[in-house]
Amino acid sequence: MIRIDSVTKRYPDGTVAVDRLSLEIPDRSITVLVGPSGCGKTTTLRMINRMVEPSEGTILLDGKDIQQQPVNTLRRSMGYVIQNAGLFQHRTILDNIATVPRLLGWGKEKSRARARELMDRVGLDGALAKRYPYQLSGGQQQRVGVARALAADPPVLLMDEPFSAVDPIVRKGLQDELLRIQGELGKTIVFVTHDIDEAVKLGTMVAVMRTGGRLAQFAPPAELLTNPADSFVEDFLGTDRGIRRLSFFPAAGLELLTSPITAIDATAEQIAARDTADAPYLLVTDLDGKPLGWAEPQDLTAGAIDSAQLIPYGRPFVPGTDSLRAALDCAVLSPTGWAVAVDGEGRAAGVVSQQTIGEAIRGAHAKSAQGATTEKVAR
Numbered sequence: 001m002i003r004i005d006s007v008t009k010r011y012p013d014g015t016v017a018v019d020r021l022s023l024e025i026p027d028r029s030i031t032v033l034v035g036p037s038g039c040g041k042t043t044t045l046r047m048i049n050r051m052v053e054p055s056e057g058t059i060l061l062d063g064k065d066i067q068q069q070p071v072n073t074l075r076r077s078m079g080y081v082i083q084n085a086g087l088f089q090h091r092t093i094l095d096n097i098a099t100v101p102r103l104l105g106w107g108k109e110k111s112r113a114r115a116r117e118l119m120d121r122v123g124l125d126g127a128l129a130k131r132y133p134y135q136l137s138g139g140q141q142q143r144v145g146v147a148r149a150l151a152a153d154p155p156v157l158l159m160d161e162p163f164s165a166v167d168p169i170v171r172k173g174l175q176d177e178l179l180r181i182q183g184e185l186g187k188t189i190v191f192v193t194h195d196i197d198e199a200v201k202l203g204t205m206v207a208v209m210r211t212g213g214r215l216a217q218f219a220p221p222a223e224l225l226t227n228p229a230d231s232f233v234e235d236f237l238g239t240d241r242g243i244r245r246l247s248f249f250p251a252a253g254l255e256l257l258t259s260p261i262t263a264i265d266a267t268a269e270q271i272a273a274r275d276t277a278d279a280p281y282l283l284v285t286d287l288d289g290k291p292l293g294w295a296e297p298q299d300l301t302a303g304a305i306d307s308a309q310l311i312p313y314g315r316p317f318v319p320g321t322d323s324l325r326a327a328l329d330c331a332v333l334s335p336t337g338w339a340v341a342v343d344g345e346g347r348a349a350g351v352v353s354q355q356t357i358g359e360a361i362r363g364a365h366a367k368s369a370q371g372a373t374t375e376k377v378a379r
């Protein structure tokens, strides 16, 4: 949908912010521009809505040169979200969100109705509608910024470090919300960040830029983590690239053992009859099948199970939605070295050892080397 064709931006003082950049930004997906401070990300984004004009090269939107389009028409087709939301401080939340529909002449009631609908869409409580921006938290303000950008239903959303100013937990919530909104609305989003984790999480495609405004690599995140183009990209991705790449392999194929699962009301005879050859620990569950903790078989054969004596099982993973990274994390954090898999209701579905996860990782790498595609799974 957006094609950046050999674009250069030279500012009047001679700074080359962007140097012969070419990118094909796919339709209805999130393309992330990432790179160190000053590498030209913001300049690139602003050239897309003509807040900055390129010195050379062309940008095409749906095959048409954006230079040939009136700036106002162009900007109407592009929502713009910036860090700290950039809200109008003297307007209520509802009126902030209704800004563009009002500019388009929608009328007050229709604009406000649309604003209410968007508050709901971005997860804002309707009770906040009459407040002013200063009466909202940073995360809430950022949601207002996203709602305002979506108000006139533009096909394109440009987002410049929109979540950088909030704490990590709020940030994760905003990222998840953006992925949900993108899934529902199918916008074409260009997202600027300097945080590679954010880029890998959000991007369908990731453009890594280097200082001097040049493109270092343009690839889907799994490809980036597997085959960084050069040492700059490799360094930028960080030292735990291998672990992060596991986020792209689903945990669904892991072989789970169910024989060690033991209900808390199991009798000594039932426990003694268990085949524990494959697993040194038993996972004790409550009567609903939810995990309580680990026990060594010899500690249980004595009689009634005392839940206070159990070894904590740590955090479980959900095979249907989690990745091998999540499963490995659970196993690494588990005092027994075994990870607990649960179903959507939190009931124990099986257990798996670090060794089995290790074998699955090797299998996944081998498969991916044969060219199998890696889909994004929950991280």
Ligand SMILES: Nc1ncnc2c1ncn2[C@@H]1O[C@H](COP(=O)(O)OP(=O)(O)OP(=O)(O)O)[C@@H](O)[C@H]1O
Residues within 6 Å of the ligand: 011, 012, 013, 015, 016, 017, 035, 036, 037, 038, 039, 040, 041, 042, 043, 044, 194
């Ligand atoms: N108006 C301007 N005049 C001159 N130089 C500029 C101007 N705006 C930006 N620059 C320079 O262009 C280069 C790219 O800036 P830009 O803001 O696009 O980078 P960025 O990657 O978004 O950085 P950051 O992550 O720090 O926001 C920088 O060297 C910057 O100093």
